Structures are given as structure tokens and as C-alpha cells.
Amino acid sequence: MAGKIRTIYDLAELAGVSAATVSRALAGKNMVNSKTSERIRKLAEKHDFRPSALARNLRTKQRGAIGVVVPLGHDRGQHLSDPFFMTLIGSLADELAERGFELMLSRVIPNQDNWLSKLIDADRVDGFIVVGQSDQSPVLDRIASDYLPLVAWGGFVQGQIHCSVGTDNFLGGRLATQHLIDRGCRRIAFLGNPQALEPSLRLEGAKAAIRARDDIELVDAPTHFASEVSGSDINQFLSDSDVPPDGIFAASDLIALTAIQVLATRGLSVPGDVKVVGYDDLYMAQTSAPPLSTVRQNIAAGATHLVDSLMKRIAGEITGSVILNPELIVRKTS
Amino acid sequence: MAGKIRTIYDLAELAGVSAATVSRALAGKNMVNSKTSERIRKLAEKHDFRPSALARNLRTKQRGAIGVVVPLGHDRGQHLSDPFFMTLIGSLADELAERGFELMLSRVIPNQDNWLSKLIDADRVDGFIVVGQSDQSPVLDRIASDYLPLVAWGGFVQGQIHCSVGTDNFLGGRLATQHLIDRGCRRIAFLGNPQALEPSLRLEGAKAAIRARDDIELVDAPTHFASEVSGSDINQFLSDSDVPPDGIFAASDLIALTAIQVLATRGLSVPGDVKVVGYDDLYMAQTSAPPLSTVRQNIAAGATHLVDSLMKRIAGEITGSVILNPELIVRKTS
DNA sequence: CATTGACTTGCAATCGATTGCTAATACGGT
DNA sequence: ACCGTATTAGCAATCGATTGCAAGTCAATG
Secondary structure (H helix, E strand, C coil), rough: CEEEEEEEEHHHHHHCCCCHHHHHHHHHHCCCCCCHHHHHHHHHHHHHCCCCCCHHHHHHHHCCCCEEEEEEEHCCCCCCCCCCHHHHHHHHHHHHHHHHCCCEEEEEECCCHHHHHHHHHHHCCCCCEEECCCCCCCHHHHHHHHCEEEECCCCCCCCCCCCCEEEEEHHHHHHHHHHHCCCCEEEEEEEECCHHHHHHHHHHHHHHHHCCCCCCEEEECCCCCCCCHHHHHHHHHHHHHHCCCCEEEEHHHHHHHHHHHHHCCCCCCCCCCEEEEEEEECCHHHHHCCCCCCEEECCHHHHEEEEEEHHHHCCCCCCCCEEEEEECCCCCCC | CCCCCHHHHHHHHHHHHHHHHHHHHHCCCCCCCCHHHHHHHHHHHHHHCCCCCHHHHHHHCCCCCEEEEEECCCCCCCCCCCHHHHHHHHHHHHHHHCCEEEEEEEECCCCCCCCCHHHHHHHCCCEEEEECCCCCCCHHHHHHHCCCCCEEEEECCCCCEEEEEEHHHHHHHHHHHHHHHHHHCCEEEEEEECCCCCHHHHHHHHHHCCCCCCEEEEEEEEECCHHHHHHHHHHHHHHHHHCCCCCECCHHHHHHEEEEEEHHCCCCCCCCCCCEEECCCHHHHCCCCCCEEEHHHHHCHHHHHHHHHHHCCCCCCCCCCCECCEEEEEECCC
């Protein structure tokens, strides 16, 4: 019975008005008589009718949705279920929902340069938030020069064209490393993939911290992000070293925790033999045992900034990049 | 220059054919002359043109997207960033991407009964996967009676109308509890919110395990899911008990790990004083120290089943519910 | 040479809303 | 009684594709 009403035309017929009037009444325009409007509203309610968002979108050119896209280098083996991404996506979902936008989640393997153009042309969303630029910064820059509603999470590099929101990775790297130095470490290993943007910036920060100190050695141990592989990377690295490091600065909490496990299997204690500092301050950093010292990125604040900037850009405004301050959190592994 | 081509009409004009032909050529129909087709394809490529998915969707009534919706009882304080959800969503993203579907993520606070109808009527997606039914089973049942493409993750109850995919929570609860009994526990606490469906089933399983044993006590300690609040719930529970439990069966890994922390603050050791078993076997269960004994739900397999069933339903087929077997994973906390 | 049929292509309707413009009605003022 | 203005409602175009149907071309067949 109530199943008959599928379009505004059906409802219009039922109400004895035109589709235009129904459309306006449901959109709450004051152009229609308040009595008529009320009557139509009631009728719609009664028949549980809601106009198709799709048709509206086609006409109004507003999509009411934001694409959240995660480019995953397959060779890097990072997953969408990476806890950092997932935490950020969770915050983004909250933030977008609050502003009445849907979230379209895309996982992309960037094996062609046009992965982003494809998504844009599909024309399903009002704008994009790119999470984890990895090595796709050139692609973002190219697109950003004539596509405004695009914001990326991640590192900022001088001269970039696209808008990014992130923490100061250089500073974070420096803080972490300085802290290890202060704790007496003299042989510090950096665990992370310096091919990717953010880890490379953190490594730069680490280098800056030991500059002008010739009694300290910094070892760079390329490590994958995904936990499945980082373990063996780390093991390999430790086997290859004559002397094990006495301090580890990991590019993520995940790597740090994996490292701690590997160290344990090799009979090295944390923080006794080796001090470890992670990066991100995910939930797991608090719950691990011992609780992990790490560099906090305020993910919720990041999500808010990402969405704020994007909304401005959708409105046609040009926004600059945002760089938040990371914070060193000292717990029990250092 | 290449920026001129926005619609198939533009491209049609450029190619000197009709829009219909362009549409068919780009869709790869063999109805058009292969030379013409090839020429149009080349032209589209050159101008980096791709037809609007939106318009196509309106016409074809296929959306090319699946809604993944997470109903979160606000009073229960569970977040979208709950690691279990996020892991499942990650797997779903992979699974859907593989089949060429976009994923629309919605976080819903079910304060009205029509949250699902609203989403359905918005007409943006081909079907829905509901993650975490919590207490919304009646809503799902009502909808499922005349809306086919809907599948839910979670517990199965006799007589339900909607299609669900999940593990056997009753069995999982029984396994965990039996294991604690085998380890010598005599006073077992269940930590979880029995208002929600899945925890309640796990509790039933726990009860079944101690049935016919009158030397074992089962204490039920209602606990929120979110880590922010479960800590104080647990603390409260322990303070209220005259004798602390010697075994804890937690409804999630998150709760289990929180419990272990709380126990530590009260000077109780795990597994010495208290043995703990979690639920889910998330990544964190392996990395925690000591590694957590838990009941594994095979999330990746679950995601595959969810998507499989949904695809069948979209095709008009009716599918039954799927119940996977959970598996007890014994690590170091029990 | 007329007819048939296989291939191609284009016309125009359609999906379900929104909205600029026009028209009808009502109301107040002179 | 007449005119100007404010309300309210409807017509029809539009967003950008897809597709049923009709029509055109051209070679093969009887």
C-alpha cells in the first residue's frame, strides 16, 4: 500500500500538486504555502518517502560525499587495515558525518599515474582526502594544479602544490632521536622505509639531532611498514650488524612493537639493552607491555583540519597546508 | 585544450558521431563498428575522458557501490575506530574493490528506528553490509522482509529473518570458558555488555560450559566496549567483589587487554593470579605482552562470505546465514 | 533486378530530481 | 473599479549518461 510512492511524481499526484511543488516542499523552501508544504511533508512521512539522492546530485552537481582514498604501494605491502590509517579513517568518518557527508572509501594500488584522475572523473564525490601520500606526491601536485577540492594527510615538503595536513615529521624525528641521545644511546638505528615521504622526513630529523655530535652513530635500516614483513626485515638487520644498536627509532608504533618482539627473541631487553621510541601514539602504544615511548600525532585534530580545509576548498577558497606539532610521549621503553 | 571534453556529447561532436555511439563504444558493445569504436576509444584516452558514473547510475539503476554501515549505540560509547570494526572494514574494502565496487562507509547512531530506511531510500548503493548489529536486530528483520540486498555481520539467532554472517558466538564462549576451567579457574568473570547480541551469546556459551559443574561460579560484569570506559567498569567490578575472580573471559580483546592493565594496577598478575581469555584475535592480541589467549574470529573469511552473500542477493538470489567456527588460540595469559 | 538480412548508426525517451521563468491569484491602496 | 505587488504553483528544460526502436548502407541471394 505505502509501497507505491517511489518518486516525487507519485507523491505529487497523491497530493494533487505538481512535482515541482513537492520538490520545494521537501527541500523546505519558503516559496510554497506553509499549509501545502506541511501537508506534503506529512504525506511523505506517512509513506516513508525520501527523494533519490542520486537524481538530486545529478541535477545540483553536489554529491554529498567525500572520497577518502588510500594509495597503497603493493610492493610496500602496507594494508588498509594498518592501524594508523584505520584510526584516521575512523576520525574522518565522524567528522564528515557531522557535516552531513557520506564517506567513500577507496583503496588504490597506484600502478598507473592516473588513479586519481579516474576517481575524480567518476564524479561521485565533492572532493578527496588522500591518506598516506606514500610516494605519490608528484601525482597529487599535478592534479592539484587544476583540481581544487583535494587535501592530503602527510608530510609537507617545500614547494609542494597540493594542500596537506600533517605533523612536522622532521621535528618528530628530531625529538625522538634527541630523547634517545639524552637517555644515553650512542648507536641509534632508524627503522622505516625512507622511500616513503614521511619516514624520510623523520629520518632527516633524526640526522639533524645527531649533527655536531661525532660520538653518535645513526644506522639506517630500511624496513617495510606491514607487520608481516617488517619482522624479518628487522631480524635481518640485527643479524647483519656486528654490534646491535642501543637505541631504536621506529617510523611507526607498529614497527616499534614488532622490533621489541624481535629483540626479545634475540635475548635483548627493552629498555635495558635497547631503548625504543615509536611514532604515531596509536592506542596500542598505551596497551603494549611495556607501554611504548612514542611521538604522538594528534589524529583527531588532524582529521578536523583535513575536513575543514577540504570544505573551504569545495567552497572555492584556497587553503594552505597545515603542520601540527608532534609531541614526545615518554613511557617505559626508553 | 584537453579540458573541453566533459560529456559524451562533447566527445561525440569531436568524433563526428552521435552520443549514443560514443556511449556504446566506451561501454565496449560490439554493436558498433570496430574501427569507429577504436577511434572513439583513442580519442577518449587522449582527452582523458571518462563518462560520469553518476549519470550512468541514474539510468541503469546500478550504483556500483555498497554501503557499509556501523550502527553505534551512543550510550554504549563504542567508536568506529574500534579495532575490530576497522579490521573488518579493511577486509571488506579489499573484497569489494576486487569486485569493482566502491565502499560507502556510514556511522549511524540508531536513535530512530528508520536509520536504515533512510539510507536505503537515499538510493546511493546497491546493497548494505551492516557491521555490528548491536541491538538493532529487530530493525534488520523488519527491513529484510522486503529489502533483499542486505547482509549483517554478527550473531545468529533462531528465527531471524535477515541474512547474517558470523562466527558461532555460543561455541566461542563455551570454548573460552571450558579452557579457563581446564586451567583450574573456579571463579570466572564474564566482562562484556550482555545487552548487545554477540556478547550475550558468548555469555550463554560460558554458562553452558559451567553447567553441571556446581563447583564453579560465573560472575557477570556488564562492561562497555569502548576502552575509555571499560577500564573504570572493570575497576568498579573488582572493587565490588569480595573475592577477585581467578579467571576472566572478556567479550573482546580490547576489554581483555584493558582488564589486564587494571589487574596490574591492583597488584594481580596474569596469568598467575588471574587467567584471561579475550575474543576476536585482533592483531593486538599477538603483540601484547604477554600475548593474549583469545577466541579467533576469522575476519578475512568473514568479509569474503559477507560480500559473496550480498552479491548473490543483489542478483536476486536468497541466501541463508553463514556461521563460521571460532577457534581457541592459547597464548600466554591463561 | 528486387529482396533479404546483417551491420551500423542515430533519434528520442528515460532515469528522478531541481529550478528559472511564467502565470494565476490575492491583497492593499488610490 | 483599477493597478501594482507579493505569494504560490506549474511548465518545461536540465543534469549526463543508456538503450529500444527505426532507419540507413551494402553485399549476398533468388
